[in-house]
Amino acid sequence: MLNLGLLRPELILSGLALAVMLADMVLPPTRSRWLYHLAWISAAVVLALVVCALAQPASRGTGSLWVVDSFGQFFKMTTLLASVLCLLLSLDYQALPSRHAGTFAALMLFSTAGLMYLVSASDLTLVFVSLELVSISSFVLAGFERSNPKSNEGAMKYFLFGAFSSAIMVFGISLYFGAVGTTKLAPGPAAPGPMLLLALVLIFLGFGFKASLAPMHFWAPDAYEGAPIPVTTFLSIAPKLATFAVLLRVYGTIFPAAQYGLQALVGLISVLTMTVGNFTAFFQNDVKRLLAYSSIAQAGYLLIGLAVGTPMGLEGVMLYAFIYVAMNIGVFAVTQAVGEEGGYGLDAFDGLSKRSLGLALVMTFCLLSLAGIPPLAGFMGKLYIFSSAIEAGRYWLAVAGVLNSVASVYFYFRIVDRMFFRAPSADGSPLRVGPYIYGGLAVAVAGVLFFGVYPEPLIAGVSASAHLLP
Amino acid sequence: MLSLITWAPLAGALIILMLPKEKVQTIQTAAFLAAAISLAASLAMIASFDRGTAAMQFVERWIWIPSLNVQYVLGVDGLSSPLVLLTAFMSVIALVGSLGIKERVKEYFFWFLVLESGMLGVFAALDLVLFYVFWELTLVPMYFLIGVWGGPKKEFAAIKFFLYTLSGSVFMLLSILAVYFKSLPHTFDMLELMKTQSAWDPRFQILVFLGFYFGMAIKIPAFPFHTWLPLAHVEAPTPISVILAAVLLKMGVYGLMRIAYGITPLGFAWFLPALITIAVINIVYGALCAMAQTDMKKMVAYSSVNHMGYCLLGIAGMSATGFSGAVLQMVNHGIITGALFLLVGVVYDRAHTRDISAFGGLAVKLPVYSGLMAMTCFASLGLPGLAGFISEFMCFLGAFPAWKWQTTVSVLGIIATAAFFLRMLQKVFLGAFNEKWAGMQDMTVRELVCVVPLALVTVWFGVYPKWPLDLINATIVHMLGK
Known part of the structure; x- marks a missing residue:
């Protein structure tokens, strides 16, 4: 038909x-x-x-x-x-x-x-x-x-x-x-x-x-x-x-x-992906490259859900996928605003908190969410995915996941460090931000904060959608 | 009631975020109001606290995430209520101490109040996910408070603190998930888990305990996970060192007693021989490290390692006396060490050095300061009549029946403690006056407002410990009785 x-x-x-x-x-x-x-x-x-x-x-x-x-x-x-x-x-x-x-x-x-x-x-x-x-x-x-x-x-x-x-x-x-x-x-x-x-x-x-x-x-x-x-x-x-x-x-x-018999392969690729992503990101000095490795690592976390293969793993991937949209949009929107003025080197973020505190806070929230720190949405997503691994008895996947989350904090906070602890390199005037970037940021912050504090609507929506036709 | 206590600071933080950053006085007032509401509410809570029961009081229960059976449960008993009060109290004291902060005032008070909400929540939460959320909520503000307003090596101290504690708490998260899936029906409710844990086999309990312990031990900090502490304490600005020592370390000991002991008692019992060893190492090694320091702040930081060792010693005794002693020691250490950090801050603000050998004969010039410092040091080294003595004595008393020679070795640690405090007092306050500091002023009103209340409480708890002990007692008896 x-x-x-x-x-x-x-x-x-x-x-x-x-x-x-x-x-x-x-x-x-x-x-x-x-x-x-x-x-x-x-x-x-x-x-x-x-x-x-x-x-x-x-x-x-x-x-x-x-x-x-x-x-x-x-x-x-x-x-x-x-x-x-x-x-x-x-x-x-x-x-x-x-x-x-x-x-x-x-x-x-x-x-x-x-x-x-x-x-x-x-x-x-x-x-x-x-x-x-x-x-x-x-x-x-x-x-x-x-x-x-x-x-x-x-x-x-x-x-x-x-x-x-x-x-x-x-x-x-x-x-x-x-x-x-x-x-x-x-x-x-x-x-x-x-x-x-x-x-x-x-x-x-x-x-x-x-x-x-x-x-x-x-x-x-x-x-x-x-x-x-x-x-x-x-x-x-x-x-x-x-x-x-x-x-x-x-x-x-x-x-x-x-x-x-592919479970071990998928699990291995998952651990490899997040580890390679996180540990290579340590050494990046270009924000776009750093975020590229970050998104590679994020794919590794998502893959845990597939490696587990239970209904909870499936729902975890869907949940995390949705949250991932919000946090990545937020991070990239701020990077775009910063990068258009000062380029995409890490030093473009120097002293951002003194220039535009709001923008720096949004960036911080989104990065924390990517790292999986509560009470932000990324934590709920990771909680769900790691839960599925523990539920299925695949502890090593969960251990690899949490250890990688800790490691990821290090490079995410290289950006935070520059935003809050350094003096602005240029004149220190507030950053010019276009209206559409504000739109993107609003969506990101709303998603990251709301679903972090009250994830129930999203979880319910995901459970209702997790039906596949043959 | 507990929600008011917990959320008032966060509400204050959000209000501060909306205020323009030039209005420094308004921001400070808002911060004080928020913290004062929290303190007033916790005083009211203590006043109507029923001391005769071990049950959870002021319980608030809401469904939070039904799909995962996560609830919003707050409640306090004799173990947590003194710590809630301590947190609210020390926060107000530290806020007074924060009035000296001159740069980026808005951000400072914002992060401070977020931190306070997190700390209060840790002690009030009775659901493991909620507990974990509050636990982590303290990390980010602390990172910024150390990293922006701290000393010369602040950035490194901040990220080291963050990564170190986070790597511990993620293992705690795995343990939380493990007990969730072990319990039937799946629950994160601490009280439910405490009821059902007896059915779990010892091997599982030991594994889960180790996960919990790893998270708590870093926070306490128990040897060998203490290396973040001297750096963080020394680099943090004075009011934040006060909060770190007075409250953040307590989160670890509290978690050990409430969660690690409450949910996995078999794992806890299995770990006891190691725990007593760690306690002894903390006491002796902490004291010896403190003795080797020339920086006063670093010395006080290591004395915290030493004092947390007393808490662990009391807990390892597995007796009502030891447990009560440990809880009281947490409160006393918070008050005394808080005062010590404030006093070290006072001299640093004037001299811009904390080198013990840089001073001499200060007692002539600064009588009030010297008097308070001497009293606080005596309290910290456990002089009878002051608060520290009672709780340390109870910890030893509680541990002795079970661990004879370990306790004996620990008592020797007290001598080392006395040695480094007395050496500091002698070098800084006695002897020939160093003319370099001829222009030094005695304590200002603001500094006295910080320190004097702490000194009064020290004397009060030293002379009449019945009041705090009554608060703790019923719960401790119940905890050990099952």
Whole structure:
């Protein structure tokens, strides 16, 4: 059964993305900011559609290559939310060339649409096609600052690594087809042959590239450093979380990692990812790179939920994913405000508390939340994920998780140290902050504080959404 | 009642955040009002506290996160109520001491009040998640208070304090989660867990205890986890050293008695031989380290290690006398060491040095100061008639029946304690007057307002310890009776 109606939000978003692209040709360059507005409103409208559809059972069901369930809808919401916020942040980003505003906005929307297809995919062909849609638009976005050599370098590395991992994934998919006889993702034989196992591992590694799991993370710091910062923000949130959605779908329910003996591998990658992320972050002096390693480490925590594989682990990943959007938006929005004036070196943060105390406090709260210090939302997310590990008796995952959280405080507080303990290097006047950055900060602070103090609505929402259709 | 005590400082902090930073006096007034509300409410709570029962009093219970069965439960008994009062009291004293802070006043009082809320919450919380949240809530303000307003090595001291204590408390978190999943139905409620723990096997209890102990021991600080303390105490500004010594260290001992002993008694019993050894090391080694210091503040910091050893000694005795002694010792140490830090701060403000050998004959020039300092030192080294003696004596008395030779060795520690305090008194206040300090003034009114109330309490508890002991007694008997 085709059931194309299930994909209505994705189709509308793709159509709107094309409309933005066409509008770029019609509008005079002086009006190019309209295109950003058009883009974020499009994403917001689709977000509203997805939210409204939650209450309608008819919005869920199984199609030929796709399946729409409340789990997928949840991740579509996080993707769209991130997309709206990043487009808003782009409005306050000066370094973007105004000539290509339409291209930029449309590529963001295409990337978002690709991620939405990805979380609904129930067939490896759709998985691959949507991943390529995401990847190709992100390659262009990462290299958008054409005159900046770092942007070019980052985009090039991103592209080469991406092509490499796509090849691995395609190889995995072909092995899968050979083993099962179809590309449909459906529960396989109880006793898998070596070919199927190899296929599953290769496909996992392909996903690992997108989610920047160690050892497939090498592209991330360079791409993050070079990309325009709204794109960095987007890359650090949306593709990562959507990839986790499809990882959970494939390795959480269809081919449960425990049943296929992959649990140890997933656990190992999880510990490796957070350790590599945290300990490499110690030595970074560029904030974008530091945050890139931070987001690698965060992926490691998320992966604990998958390695555990219980319903609580699944809910933990969803909970943490949602909170992750808020805290990362906050951190990157402040970095954007600071970086536009003083560059992205750590020293740009010197004495921020004396210049703009509010901004420094927001940054501190978001960093503390990333480190998992109560009473902020990040703590609740980590509490849930570590709980799932303890519940399942996988203590070493929880121990690795908490030790890494302690280590992460060290580099997060290198920024705090500079904001509060150093004297401002420049004149010490308050930082100029654009109105849209304020919007992003408001969302971040509201999320980080409210869900930290009262996480119940979010937990209830996650438990209600944690249903996957076969 | 307890919610008012706990949240009043935080409300004050939020109000301060909204005030413009130029209005220093308004900010100070707001901070005082908030802390005073807390103190008044805790005095009222003590006044209506029923001393005859061991049950939790002033209990407030709300559902917080139903999905995880996390509740907002506050309550106090004889173990926690003296500490709540101590916290509220010492916070007001430290606020008076903070009036000397001149830079970034707004931020200072904001963090201070957040810290106070966290500390009060730790002693009032009866749900493990709530407890953990409050426990961690003290870390961040302390980081900033040391790191911004501290001494020369403040940044390093701040991050070392933060990372050190955090690495301990995350293991506590794992233990909390472990007992949550062990209990049926899953609960974080301390009182429920204390009832159900008897069904758990010893191996599990020992593992969980070690997790708890690791978190608490760093806070106490128990040897060998004490290395953060001298640095943090010395680098912190005076009022914050007072809070660190008077309240933050108590969180560790309180947690050990309430949680580690209450929830995993078998693990606790298994650990006793190690605990008594650690207590002895804390006492003797702490005293010897203090003796080797030339910096007065560092000496007082090491004397805290020594005094916390007495608390551990009393606890390890597993007797009502020892437990009561430990609780009383916490209160007394808070008051006495708080006063010591304030007094060291007084001389540092004038001389900008704390080197013991830099002074001499100060008693001639500063009679009031010398008198108060001498009295506080005597109280700290356990002179009969002053508060420190009663509690230290009770700790020894409680521990002796169970641990004869360890207690004997510890008593020798008292001699070392006396030695370093007397040596300091002699070098600073007696002997030939160092003419370099000819222009030094005696204590100002603000400094007297800080120290005199503490001195009065020291004498009061030294002469009439029945009042605090009655408060503690019923609970301790109940704790050991089960």
